[in-house]
Amino acid sequence: MFRVIMRRHSVVAIWFLAPSALGFLVFYLIPFAMGLWYSFLDRPNDGSFVGLANYKELLNSDSFRKAAQNTFLFTSVSVPITIALSLLLALLLNQSIYLRNWLRTAYVLPLVVPVASVVLIWQVLFDWNGTVNSWLYGFGLSRIDWMKSEWARGVLSVVYAWKNIGYNIILFLAGLQNIPKDYYETADLEGAGTFHKLARITLVYLTPTLFFVVLMGLISSFRIFRETYLIASDYPHDSIYMLQHYMNNMFLSLDMQKLTSAAVVMVVCLLLLVSGMFALERRFTKDLD
Amino acid sequence: MLLPIIISFTNSLMTEQEIGSNYDLVGQMTNAATGGKDAFVNLKLIPDWVSFEQYNKVLLATPTYLNLFWNSVYMVAIIIAGQVAVGAFAAYAFAKLRFRGRDRMFFVYLIAMLMPFQVTLVPNYIIADKLGLLNSAGAIVLPGIFGAFGVFMLRQFMLSIPTAYVEAAYMDGAGHFRIFHQIIIPLIKPGIAALIVLLFVDYWNMVEQPLIFLEDDFKQPLSVYLSVVQQEARGVGYAASVFYMLPMVLLFLYAESYFIEGVQMSGIKG
Numbered sequence: 001m002f003r004v005i006m007r008r009h010s011v012v013a014i015w016f017l018a019p020s021a022l023g024f025l026v027f028y029l030i031p032f033a034m035g036l037w038y039s040f041l042d043r044p045n046d047g048s049f050v051g052l053a054n055y056k057e058l059l060n061s062d063s064f065r066k067a068a069q070n071t072f073l074f075t076s077v078s079v080p081i082t083i084a085l086s087l088l089l090a091l092l093l094n095q096s097i098y099l100r101n102w103l104r105t106a107y108v109l110p111l112v113v114p115v116a117s118v119v120l121i122w123q124v125l126f127d128w129n130g131t132v133n134s135w136l137y138g139f140g141l142s143r144i145d146w147m148k149s150e151w152a153r154g155v156l157s158v159v160y161a162w163k164n165i166g167y168n169i170i171l172f173l174a175g176l177q178n179i180p181k182d183y184y185e186t187a188d189l190e191g192a193g194t195f196h197k198l199a200r201i202t203l204v205y206l207t208p209t210l211f212f213v214v215l216m217g218l219i220s221s222f223r224i225f226r227e228t229y230l231i232a233s234d235y236p237h238d239s240i241y242m243l244q245h246y247m248n249n250m251f252l253s254l255d256m257q258k259l260t261s262a263a264v265v266m267v268v269c270l271l272l273l274v275s276g277m278f279a280l281e282r283r284f285t286k287d288l289d
Numbered sequence: 290m291l292l293p294i295i296i297s298f299t300n301s302l303m304t305e306q307e308i309g310s311n312y313d314l315v316g317q318m319t320n321a322a323t324g325g326k327d328a329f330v331n332l333k334l335i336p337d338w339v340s341f342e343q344y345n346k347v348l349l350a351t352p353t354y355l356n357l358f359w360n361s362v363y364m365v366a367i368i369i370a371g372q373v374a375v376g377a378f379a380a381y382a383f384a385k386l387r388f389r390g391r392d393r394m395f396f397v398y399l400i401a402m403l404m405p406f407q408v409t410l411v412p413n414y415i416i417a418d419k420l421g422l423l424n425s426a427g428a429i430v431l432p433g434i435f436g437a438f439g440v441f442m443l444r445q446f447m448l449s450i451p452t453a454y455v456e457a458a459y460m461d462g463a464g465h466f467r468i469f470h471q472i473i474i475p476l477i478k479p480g481i482a483a484l485i486v487l488l489f490v491d492y493w494n495m496v497e498q499p500l501i502f503l504e505d506d507f508k509q510p511l512s513v514y515l516s517v518v519q520q521e522a523r524g525v526g527y528a529a530s531v532f533y534m535l536p537m538v539l540l541f542l543y544a545e546s547y548f549i550e551g552v553q554m555s556g557i558k559g
Contacts, residue, residue: 010388012465020379023435028401031412038411105545106291112537113293115494116515117530120523121293212445215403222405226496230516247407251501256411263408270403274396 032267039261054261064262067246070153070239074224078157079217085161086168086213091202093169094176104173107166118159119230126155152237160224167220168213175209176202207284211277218273297534301343301527303336308524343528354511354529361510362536364426365492368433369485376439377481381469383440384447385455395444402437406497417502428502433492439484446480447473482544489540 039054041047058064089107093100125131126146133143146155183201192200225244228236234249235241243266250259300308347354382388383395413432414423422428450473458468474481499513506514511533518526 009386013382013386013388016378016382020375027432027435031409031416034412111490112541114533117297120526121296218403244405244407251410259411271400
């Protein structure tokens with residue numbers, strides 16, 4: 001019986017999938033496979049196979065290492081902090097109904113502000129003569145050259161959090177409302193404390209939501225490049241020189257070998273990361289249902 | 290949270306002179322220039338004089354804006370319509386049909402969705418070249434239509450629809466196309482609304498793709514030009530960004546009830 005269903009489904013599935021799969025093949029899969037192939041050649045046109053030479057060169061390049069390190073650092077710090085902050089706010093917003101809808105709208109609105117406007121405001125706030133520095137000056141502190149020092153990373157994280165918190169909050173609120181109330185009631189009867197309930201009920205049942213939020217967070221952490229690019233162009237301060245800057249610059253200098261091998265390295269990292277997340281998710285949600 | 294929106298709006302109502310005097314210090318290192326005296330940008334929220342001078346420049350005096358605005362509109366509209374349609378079909382297969390290699394294939398989509406645009410930049414460039422799409426909107430619109438995000442998101446929504454519905458309809462003799470069209474699509478309307486908003490936000494802001502695939506300045510979307518304008522004329526920049534933000538805010542307010550319900554649903558079955 002199952003076999004029959006499988007076969008019948010397969011035929012239908014082809015029709016449903018065909019348009020997407022075809023476009024996906026042409027615009028994503030083939031480009032990626034080509035990139036993979038180029039990364040093993042010594043030059044894109046009629047190049048000969050050089051094995052891992054490009055990768056060796058890439059890993060020895062200072063600017064790649066810098067870019068990879070920055071991207072890793074930014075993603076591994078900003079994404080968890082933003083998610084933790086959103087979870088905290090969502091837990092708070094879940095308590096009081098008062099003002100909730102207004103706050104929710106206020107938190108989500110940054111998502112619709114165009115990147116270019118964010119950049120404009122950003123300049124005004126974080127310029128050497130900008131407003132934040134004038135506040136610092138007002139408190140008698142010395143001003144900071146935000147975008148041309150190590151602080152740039154912090155500023156970038158703030159902008160990232162500002163943009164993404166609202167979206168995460170909504171996801172978490174939805175997840176929270178989805179946890180059956182009687183779980184908490186039972187726990188109350190058994191005399192469980194607030195912390196115990198948070199750890200054993202709330203966080204456990206939020207795991208699927210968390211998975212989705214982390215994926216979205218990853219995507220948007222790569223998108224922050226747009227803001228950085230618009231404000232600081234091709235070569236921003238060292239601390240915010242990201243992999244995307246590196247790849248963009250390799251493209252502009254026509255160094256396809258470095259560009260494609262950097263791309264492959266990045267995708268392999270993503271693959272490992274997402275597989276790891278899947279494995280973790282499976283382990284945590286095994287006990288559900 | 291709302292400060293940037295407020296600043297853009299109130300500053301867009303100031304005259305060029307007022308803006309100029311408020312912000313003429315941006316980008317300068319004034320410590321030396323002012324003889325050691327510290328000076329700051331004047332972040333003013335309330336204009337001295339409400340003026341529509343900037344809007345006049347953006348909307349009437351410079352036809353470029355409207356032209357580029359139109360470029361943005363039609364590219365984004367085609368991408369959204371395409372990705373929603375193509376994505377919904379694929380999502381149905383991934384969520385409600387059983388076939389060999391389904392999960393593995395979906396994993397590939399997931400990775401593609403996470404890849405930054407730069408990863409496939411070179412091959413994409415070559416493919417666009419081979420298909421004769423360079424310097425035309427097609428080079429941006431076609432990859433956009435087949436983006437994996439729509440598939441991913443709509444699949445999430447379809448997963449939250451009980452499979453029993455589908456099976457019951459199937460037992461009653463409805464074909465999969467009919468189930469898709471008459472049961473699934475009406476049920477995931479909130480998801481579609483949410484997807485439209487998110488895609489709009491994303492593509493309305495595109496910068497990298499147009500810069501690389503479009504050579505002619507008059508073919509660029511407004512998002513690219515906006516950053517150029519803001520470097521050159523800050524005053525006009527504010528008005529242009531408000532003008533540019535407007536479709537997004539309107540769409541967002543219109544779709545918000547849908548959208549919030551929609552995003553919530555997608556969170557259910559992470």
